[in-house]
Amino acid sequence: xxxxxxxxxxxxxxxxxxxxxxxxxxxxxxxxxxxxxxxxxxxxxxxxxxxxxxxxxxxxxxxxxxxxxxxxxxxxxxxxxxxxxxx
Amino acid sequence: xxxxxxxxxxxxxxxxxxxxxxxxxxxxxxxxxxxxxxxxxxxxxxxxxxxxxxxxxxxxxxxxxxxxxxxxxxxxxxxxxxxxxxx
Numbered sequence: 001x002x003x004x005x006x007x008x009x010x011x012x013x014x015x016x017x018x019x020x021x022x023x024x025x026x027x028x029x030x031x032x033x034x035x036x037x038x039x040x041x042x043x044x045x046x047x048x049x050x051x052x053x054x055x056x057x058x059x060x061x062x063x064x065x066x067x068x069x070x071x072x073x074x075x076x077x078x079x080x081x082x083x084x085x086x087x
Numbered sequence: 088x089x090x091x092x093x094x095x096x097x098x099x100x101x102x103x104x105x106x107x108x109x110x111x112x113x114x115x116x117x118x119x120x121x122x123x124x125x126x127x128x129x130x131x132x133x134x135x136x137x138x139x140x141x142x143x144x145x146x147x148x149x150x151x152x153x154x155x156x157x158x159x160x161x162x163x164x165x166x167x168x169x170x171x172x173x174x
């Protein structure tokens with residue numbers, strides 16, 4: 001079993017009010033030196049079986065069609081190794 | 088300028104209804120072999136100046152006190168290198 005992470009972020013040209021709200025609050029809370037904040041989503045998928053090219057292609061399709069709105073969002077798919085204590 | 092990424096996920100023992108909804112929808116949409124889905128938040132912070140230990144410590148504090156609810160959420164802080172074309 002392996003973990004695949006799909007990160008979904010608003011495209012750079014799309015306004016991100018959530019991120020802006022965080023960024024504007026930071027100086028008030030005593031944190032300076034952060035010029036921009038973008039907020040997005042992170043999905044951790046536990047995949048049964050091997051994460052081969054076919055599996056990754058399916059997850060890419062899944063992310064594109066279902067997890068991200070590709071009109072306004074970009075996504076990345078990454079494989080994260082998982083300690084396989086049970087094997 | 089560098090980018091620091093803060094990932095905030097619900098702790099493993101906390102129920103994640105958003106992730107469960109995604110996981111349950113997948114077979115219906117034709118995607119099998121995903122045994123679990125967890126959904127969390129990803130913050131991308133653009134940091135002015137060098138990301139040294141002091142800056143990372145401050146971002147860690149920021150994440151702990153402001154971006155994550157540490158009663159129910161875990162977070163990780165990662166530095167992502169940024170192509171510095173302007174330098």
